[in-house]
Amino acid sequence: MNIPSNIITLIAGIILTMISLWYGQNHGLMPVAASEEATQVDALFNLMVTIACGLFLIVQGTLIFCVLKFRRKKGDTTDGPPIEGNIPLEIVWTAIPTIIVFVLSIYSFEIYNNMGGLDPMASMASHHSPAQHHHHEPMLAMTGEQSQLSLGIGDSPDENSNSPVYVDVNGIQYAWIFNYTDSGIVSGELRVPVKHPVHLNLKAGDVIHAFWLPEFRLKQDAIPGKDTTLVFTPTRIGEYPIICAELCGAYHGGMKSRLYVLSESDYEKWLQENIMAQSAQEANTVAISTAEMSDAEYLAPYAQEMGVNQEIITQLRPIQ
Ligand SMILES: [Cu+2]
Known part of the structure; x- marks a missing residue:
């Protein structure tokens, strides 16, 4: 049997590519994707896994192949051939990683930009004024509270998007407190309607915390004295963990909450019930006032x- 070596190389390359492409889509390393942003982050992650899988197979395959193919024959005590350098090979194995790094950096930058990472100001400026969604006015043109600089992940302006939900998030040792700016509801858990952009304004009451939503592929620091922004659009109804991802003290590990993505009608129902409960509570407080x-x-x-x-x-x- 005498198959030319370039045919074998070609077949090996095809098999390797197919395995890498399959594994890139089926690695099962990520939890469910529950936001629009998650889909983009996963696409990048899957590409990186595909490349990493291919590289792993090439490197380990070559290693194993060489160990078997070039092992010392019985009784052979001679030295190996004195091979020194191979310019074309060195160019190839420098060029390929360079191209990979460029592709990944441009692609990840593109995703970061899509998610509003470069334009967090837009989310501040559009607060309660959806009409301004497309006007990225320069900072100097902004007035009042709008001029407050905010760091973080903003939203990509989208004319077709549903009405946004604004929530102030306060991180304290060791809990997250959610304050719904529009309805005045205060809660220890976050409830949001599916397919509506959620604008979170993050604050910290004591030390630095980090607001992490693994299923949404998003994480944002909560910094004392410096508001940060996180905007996302949930796409999947369900219950998801909220985790503090910044070692913030002795009970950091217990700083967990839940995020409930509800259908629009369930969310409205919850909103009404809680506005009523909250105003009833306020009425009681007045009656008790001695x-x-x-x-x-x-x-x-x-x-x-x-x-x-x-x-x-x-x-x-x-x-x-
Ligand atoms: Cu914390």
Whole structure:
């Protein structure tokens, strides 16, 4: 059997490429992708896995092939041939990694830009004014709160996108507190409607924390005294972990919360229920305020405890 070596090389190359392409799509290393951003990050990650798989097979394949093919024959005590340098080979193995690095850097830069990484100002400027979505005015033209510089991942302006949800996120040792700017709801868990852009404004109350959503492929630092932004669009209804990814103290490992992506109607329902619950709570707080109570109201719980008739207390007059 005498197959020309370049045919063998070609066949090996095809097999290697097919294995790499398959593994790049089927590595199973990532959790489910639950945001628009995740799809882009995964595309880059899959490309890197494909390349890494190909390189691994080439390097390890060559190594194993050489160990078997060029092993010392029995009784052979001669030296190997004195090979010194190979210019074309060196050019090839320098050029290929260079091209790979260029492709990956341009591609990842493109994705970062798509996700609004270079334009976090846009998300600040468009706060509560969707009409301005496409106007990237220079910083000097902005006034008031809009001039506040914010670092982070902004959004890619999209005319067809649904109305955004704005949430202030406060990271403290050891919890995340979510404050819905539009409805005033305060919660320890984040609930968002599916397919609506979510604008998070991150603050830290004590030390640096990091807001990490593995299923959304996003992570953003929460820095004391410096607001940061994170904008994403959930695409998949479900329950996902929120993890603090910055060692922030003794109970850093317990700084976890949940993110619930709800259908639009479920989200509306939750919003209404919580606005009602919150205003009922506020109403209760007012009633309990002792300054506004009559003496009878104030004494009622004590009287009951002491077995004093409610009617006697209503007879009480303030001392003149
Ligand atoms: Cu933390």
